[in-house]
Amino acid sequence: MKNQHNNIEKLLINGLIEGDQKSYKILFDQYYDWLCNYVHKLSNDSTLSEDLVQNVFLRLWEKKSTLHITSSLRNYLFRSCHNEYLMHLRKQKKEIDLLDELKWKALFQLYQENEKMQQEANWLKIESAIEKLPKKCQEVFKLSRFEQKKHKEIAEILGISTKTVEIHITKALRFLKTNVSAFFF
16 A cells, blocks of 8 residues: 555656646645645644745745655755744844844934933033023133134133132032033933
8 A cells, every 4th residue: 555655656756847738736635724724833824824835836836847856746845844833933033133133223213313412401501501600700611612722712712810720610510510410420
């Protein structure tokens, strides 16, 4: 009986290789449901199972002239469906990884934009606080912090003593600390 089954399989394989549609239909009718059940056990998705098994049968027909089936036809189809399912999982993982990467990039970009807006808002608060300083104190502070001038240079530019420069800078820093620090801490 087993020998007869092997002969029938060989006839079907040879018919398939020669492009015989009847052999293909017999193979399809004989194995399709069994293969769908197997893939469904792996995937738990009947639509996906049918799609993957149909892909295997489609590829079987497309590559019929180059087929080299050394094991039983049943084992060949079983292994083909198993591999098709594994390829689906790999593709799905790549898609998920790509989506994760895109999500992280979008989040990072959103974070950077938010950070930039926050910095701009903070800078406006600092500028506003600096504008509230007395005129001379404002000048000294801007020369010191924005133009990176030394105390001696500031004193020469404004015609005041270095001690007065130090007093203005101390006063400005104290004012900014009390009026702006709430925004940063």
